[in-house]
Amino acid sequence: MARINGKDDPGANGRTVAQVLEALGFEGARVACELNGDIVPRAEFAERTLSADDALEVVRFVGGG
Amino acid sequence: MGEQSNAAVEKHGADPLAARIGAEARERLRAARVGVAGAGGLGSNIAVMLARSGVGHLVIADFDVVDESNLNRQHYFRRHLGRPKVEALAEQLRAIDPAVCVETHRTRVTEANVRELFAACPIVCEAFDNPEAKALLVEQLLTDPAGPVVIAGNGMAGTGPAAEIATRRVGRRLYLCGDGVSDVGGGAALFAPRVALCAAQQALLAVRLILGEEGMGRDGR
Numbered sequence: 001m002a003r004i005n006g007k008d009d010p011g012a013n014g015r016t017v018a019q020v021l022e023a024l025g026f027e028g029a030r031v032a033c034e035l036n037g038d039i040v041p042r043a044e045f046a047e048r049t050l051s052a053d054d055a056l057e058v059v060r061f062v063g064g065g
Numbered sequence: 066m067g068e069q070s071n072a073a074v075e076k077h078g079a080d081p082l083a084a085r086i087g088a089e090a091r092e093r094l095r096a097a098r099v100g101v102a103g104a105g106g107l108g109s110n111i112a113v114m115l116a117r118s119g120v121g122h123l124v125i126a127d128f129d130v131v132d133e134s135n136l137n138r139q140h141y142f143r144r145h146l147g148r149p150k151v152e153a154l155a156e157q158l159r160a161i162d163p164a165v166c167v168e169t170h171r172t173r174v175t176e177a178n179v180r181e182l183f184a185a186c187p188i189v190c191e192a193f194d195n196p197e198a199k200a201l202l203v204e205q206l207l208t209d210p211a212g213p214v215v216i217a218g219n220g221m222a223g224t225g226p227a228a229e230i231a232t233r234r235v236g237r238r239l240y241l242c243g244d245g246v247s248d249v250g251g252g253a254a255l256f257a258p259r260v261a262l263c264a265a266q267q268a269l270l271a272v273r274l275i276l277g278e279e280g281m282g283r284d285g286r
Contacts, residue, residue: 030196032203034236039207042200057235059203064222064249064260065107065194 003055013052018045020056032059082119090276091119095164097275098122100186100213102174102202104150105129106255107218108192109140110264111271116158116165118272123158126170126182127151138257174198179205183213187281188274190267191217194249207238214281216270219243221263223253230262232270237282242266 002012004020012020017033017040033040034057040048050056083091097120101108104127112123131145131153145153151169158167170182174193179202183189191202199217206212220243221230229244243263247253273279280286 030200032200032207032239034239037237039204039236039239041208042204059217059219059235059239059241060245061196061199061203061217062220062222062243062246062248062250063194063196064220064247064253064255065103065105065192065199065218 001052002050005056005058012050012054012056015050016046017048017050017056020050021045021058024058026058026060030061032061033057034059086119093275093277094119094272095121097188098124098186099271099275100124100183100189101126101192102179102183102189103127103192103194103198104139104154105135105192105194106138106257106260107221107264107267108190109150109154110261111190111192111268112154112158113140113161114265114268115271116161118268119162120165120271120275122166122168124168124170124183124186125151125154126172126174128171128173138255138260174202176201176205180209180212187213188271189213189215190271191215192264192267196248196250203239207236212238214238214240214274216240216242216267216274218263218267220245220247221259222247222249222251222255224256224259227259227262230259230266232266234280237280240270240279242270 001008004012101112127150129150131141131148141153149171151171155167155169158165193199206215219241232242234240
């Protein structure tokens with residue numbers, strides 16, 4: 001089962017990174033995504049499909065600095 | 066040099082920082098080069114703390130000038146109003162330690178220039194206020210296989226408890242400091258103590274990386 005932010009997610013298998021972000025309610029322009037430890041370029045969010053042994057870490061950035 | 070100064074040199078050595086932290090740590094810090102992307106509340110405080118810690122080389126990029134509304138949390142003084150932040154900050158850093166090498170870039174950091182700006186830096190502290198700019202810097206620097214470790218600031222608005230500001234590693238070359246949720250876009254104001262808490266965690270992590278106390282994402286660490 002694919003893992004999203006450290007938790008098993010039964011719905012994530014077969015979804016693209018973009019679809020996972022949409023399901024989480026996250027805006028693509030404000031996140032950084034790491035798939036199995038490697039950063040996913042934004043241009044590939046719509047193409048990269050998650051498989052059962054994938055681990056996706058989504059960092060959502062907020063304003064202020 | 067008066068008698069008192071001679072006595073001070075004898076007691077502490079010519080380099081008081083080396084006397085406190087040890088020659089090896091002093092040398093590692095002196096040789097280090099850290100990038101600071103943004104010279105606002107996070108970046109100005111990070112740079113000051115790194116200079117005080119003896120970091121020898123700082124590369125600072127920011128397009129903005131010092132405004133009255135910055136003085137509640139950013140490391141500037143009234144006399145700096147209207148001056149480019151990178152200039153006002155470099156002046157303060159050299160006043161703290163004349164030996165620190167400060168490279169300043171008065172420019173907006175973009176997708177097109179971010180890799181080049183920080184090419185010589187093994188560690189970059191992300192210190193923007195805009196979430197899209199934060200995401201973009203992280204993407205650009207981490208998709209570069211030769212890129213640096215990035216220490217990003219994320220979530221320090223408002224007056225929430227200090228303990229909610231934390232440092233965590235989220236990837237081989239990505240660390241996050243902040244509470245992860247307090248968004249200035251939600252109407253929360255930025256307060257000096259909480260911004261400085263986040264900046265201090267970013268600066269401390271940079272020091273720990275330089276001293277080899279945290280992994281740089283190389284050699285399996």
